[in-house]
Each structure stands twice: as C-alpha cells, then as structure tokens.
Amino acid sequence: MSIMSDYIEEAEAVLLHTYNRYQVVFDHGEGVYLYDLEGKKYLDFVSGIAVFALGYGVKEYNDAVKAQVDKLLHTSNYYYNVPAIEAAKGIKKISGMDRVFFTNSGAEAVEGAIKTARKYGFLKDGRTDHEIIAMEHSFHGRTMGALSVTGKRAYRDAFEPMIGNIRFAEYNDIDSVKACLNDKTIAILLETVQGEGGIHPADEAFLKELRKICDERDILLILDEIQCGMGRSGEYFAWQRYGVKPDVMTVAKALGCGVPVGAFLMTEKVGQASLVAGDHGTTYGGNPLAGAAICAVLKLFEEKHVLENVREVGAYLYDVLEGIKAEHSDIIDHRGVGLMQGLEFDHPVADIINKALDKGLVLINAGTNIIRFLPSLVISKKEVDDMAAILKECM
Numbered sequence: 379m380s381i382m383s384d385y386i387e388e389a390e391a392v393l394l395h396t397y398n399r400y401q402v403v404f405d406h407g408e409g410v411y412l413y414d415l416e417g418k419k420y421l422d423f424v425s426g427i428a429v430f431a432l433g434y435g436v437k438e439y440n441d442a443v444k445a446q447v448d449k450l451l452h453t454s455n456y457y458y459n460v461p462a463i464e465a466a467k468g469i470k471k472i473s474g475m476d477r478v479f480f481t482n483s484g485a486e487a488v489e490g491a492i493k494t495a496r497k498y499g500f501l502k503d504g505r506t507d508h509e510i511i512a513m514e515h516s517f518h519g520r521t522m523g524a525l526s527v528t529g530k531r532a533y534r535d536a537f538e539p540m541i542g543n544i545r546f547a548e549y550n551d552i553d554s555v556k557a558c559l560n561d562k563t564i565a566i567l568l569e570t571v572q573g574e575g576g577i578h579p580a581d582e583a584f585l586k587e588l589r590k591i592c593d594e595r596d597i598l599l600i601l602d603e604i605q606c607g608m609g610r611s612g613e614y615f616a617w618q619r620y621g622v623k624p625d626v627m628t629v630a631k632a633l634g635c636g637v638p639v640g641a642f643l644m645t646e647k648v649g650q651a652s653l654v655a656g657d658h659g660t661t662y663g664g665n666p667l668a669g670a671a672i673c674a675v676l677k678l679f680e681e682k683h684v685l686e687n688v689r690e691v692g693a694y695l696y697d698v699l700e701g702i703k704a705e706h707s708d709i710i711d712h713r714g715v716g717l718m719q720g721l722e723f724d725h726p727v728a729d730i731i732n733k734a735l736d737k738g739l740v741l742i743n744a745g746t747n748i749i750r751f752l753p754s755l756v757i758s759k760k761e762v763d764d765m766a767a768i769l770k771e772c773m
C-alpha cells in the first residue's frame with residue numbers, strides 16, 4: 379500500500395461520508411502547482427474552488443498571516459480590532475458598498491443577507507410574511523437558510539421544511555421573475571454568474587431589468603458574488619461589468635485566499651433600515667486573523683495587477699477553449715467570464731477529470747456534464763497551454 383492509500387483508508391474510517399473524494403492527498407502547494415504526499419506535481423485549475431486567487435505559498439501573504447498569529451488571533455466582536463477595520467475599508471473601496479459584516483464562510487454571508495432582507499421588510503411594513511425570489515439551478519450554501527434559496531431540489535428534499543416564503547424563478551428569464559413578484563416580495567437573490575449550476579453569466583438586460591424592478595418596488599437586489607467575485611470576472615465584482623449595483627452583496631472564497639472568511643455588504647440606505655445591535659452576531663467573524671488575511675489579499679491584488687492578468691489570460695483561455703470546442707463535437711457549449719469558464723459536454727465528464735488528475739492536472743465539474751475552469755488568478759498563458767495539452771490527451 380502507498381502512503382496515500384493508507385491515509386485515504388483512514389479518512390474513510392473517520393470522516394463523515396459527505397463527499398466522494400478524488401483519490402489523492404495533497405501535501406503542499408507552490409504557485410499554481412499542488413504536490414501530493416508522494417511528491418507528484420499537479421497543475422491546478424481549481425484553486426480550492428475559486429479560493430487561492432493568488433496561488434500557493436505567496437510569501438507576503440503567509441508572512442502577514444503568521445505575523446498576526448503571533449500578535450493576536452481573536453478578541454470577539456465586543457471589541458474593535460485594527461485588521462478588521464482596515465479590511466472593511468478595503469472592501470468598501472473596491473466594491474463601493476457602505477457597510478460590512480464579516481462571517482466565517484459563504485453560507486453564513488448568505489444567511490446574513492436573508493436576515494437583512496427580512497428585517498428590511500419588517501421595518502418597512504411590520505409584516506413577517508415577505509417573500510424572496512431566488513433562481514433555479516443556483517447555489518448559495520448548505521446551511522438551512524442558504525439551502526432554502528438554493529435552486530437544486532436534490533440538495534433540499536431530505537431536509538424539508540426549508541425556511542418559508544421562497545419562490546424560484548428561471549435565471550435570465552425576466553417573465554419568470556415577474557410571475558413570482560407580488561406585494562410580499564422583499565428581495566431578489568441571485569449569483570451574478572452561476573457557478574455550481576454550470577457557469578451561467580447573467581444577461582445584462584436581465585440584470586438591468588431586475589435593478590429596475592427592485593428600485594420601483596423598494597425591494598432589495600441581493601447579488602451572491604462568493605464564487606464570481608474577488609477578481610474572477612476581470613473586475614473585482616462581476617456586477618461591475620454590467621454597472622448594476624446590488625443593495626446587498628455576499629462575498630467569501632477568494633476574499634481570504636485560504637483563511638476561512640466571508641462577508642455580506644450593503645448600501646448605507648439598507649444599513650440604516652435593517653440589522654441593528656442584537657439582531658445578528660458571530661464569535662469568530664472578522665477576527666484579527668481574518669482581517670489580516672483580507673488586508674494581505676487586497677494589497678497583493680493591487681501589487682500583482684491581478685485584474686489585468688485575469689482580463690488578459692481569461693481572454694486567452696477563452697480562445698484556447700473555443701479552439702478545443704471546435705475540434706470536439708461532444709462539446710456542446712462554452713461559457714464564462716474572466717477566469718471562470720465552463721465546457722459543457724453531451725456526456726458525463728468524470729472520466730476526463732479522473733484521467734486529467736492521473737496526468738497531473740486538477741480540474742473540477744459543475745453538474746455531471748460540465749468541466750469548470752477556476753485557476754488561480756495569477757495563472758499565465760503558458761500554463762493555460764500546458765492545461766490544454768493535457769486536457770486534449772484526456773478527451
């Protein structure tokens with residue numbers, strides 16, 4: 379038995395079986411490469427599911443996190459701490475949003491957004507029967523509230539009842555949204571680019587129409603930028619591509635680049651008319667370690683010109699994948715923005731992904747028939763070429 383298969387056997391004996399994991403134990407990372415326990419090198423096009431935007435082993439980031447570990451890890455939210463203040467200022471600056479609440483994960487950010495919407499509605503008319511419109515094929519996380527707005531029945535069925543008063547509309551179908559609207563509607567929630575659902579970017583006209591509906595009715599547009607945000611689209615947040623600003627926004631994944639952090643943000647108007655002291659809280663959220671990680675991420679995004687790289691290499695990846703699509707009739711669609719792209723096949727992709735892993739390339743699916751490409755945002759054109767060469771061998 380190899381070292382890896384010993385560990386895998388141990389893992390299956392102790393971990394709850396909620397994942398069908400790939401048969402690999404990663405040990406360390408360097409740049410855009412991962413290494414397994416036996417020293418095999420892999421080109422990584424998943425980056426921990428859109429988390430490691432800056433790549434692995436970035437000295438400045440690691441040093442900043444380590445320095446904070448030695449200084450102060452945690453105090454609780456009953457006191458102020460400088461890293462969280464600086465992190466909030468930094469997120470405000472890149473998003474143009476006004477108020478930040480830090481969480482530990484994406485799902486918790488979505489929970490906060492839902493509570494914000496309900497409180498906003500409650501303060502507006504004193505009622506507690508408001509409805510939220512969410513989208514089919516969406517993904518917002520696995521906690522009960524986030525699950526309730528996730529548009530995948532198979533994830534929800536065994537855990538009913540969900541939180542109530544959620545309606546599902548078809549993504550990019552304005553008539554479907556209008557059919558769900560009524561005088562109880564308090565928010566419309568969607569991913570600016572659907573991730574798990576198969577890399578579907580919002581149509582500009584759809585998003586603009588949603589903004590208009592929300593303005594007319596004084597209801598909240600909530601954009602989930604957990605996967606598509608933090609530079610992945612070529613802008614800090616994907617909505618900035620469309621010029622459609624949300625009232626509430628969620629962010630996580632690449633925000634901490636490996637330290638588990640998330641946040642929900644809102645405009646001043648919503649901040650003044652929703653959650654107040656006593657309404658919401660978290661023990662760990664926005665602690666000094668989380669704040670230091672976010673500050674380091676924001677600083678390195680600027681220093682490394684990450685957005686410019688995403689635009690340039692994202693366009694290159696687009697062309698490369700178009701080329702592959704042209705050569706393979708089993709590829710039926712290619713979609714995406716920046717360094718968030720997907721190839722849809724007319725058959726399951728598990729075989730291709732397993733073969734790629736064998737050949738030292740880490741890829742991930744979105745649904746059964748779609749390969750998702752979510753590399754680190756500092757990836758180079760040369761590494762895109764290397765990826766494409768391996769991918770072609772696997773098809």
Ligand SMILES: *Cc1c(COP(=O)(O)O)cnc(C)c1O
Binds near residue numbers: 573
């Ligand atoms: C990953 C993801 C979440 C959930 O984030 P967790 O940190 O796993 O809780 C929510 N929304 C979107 C769009 C995501 O991609």
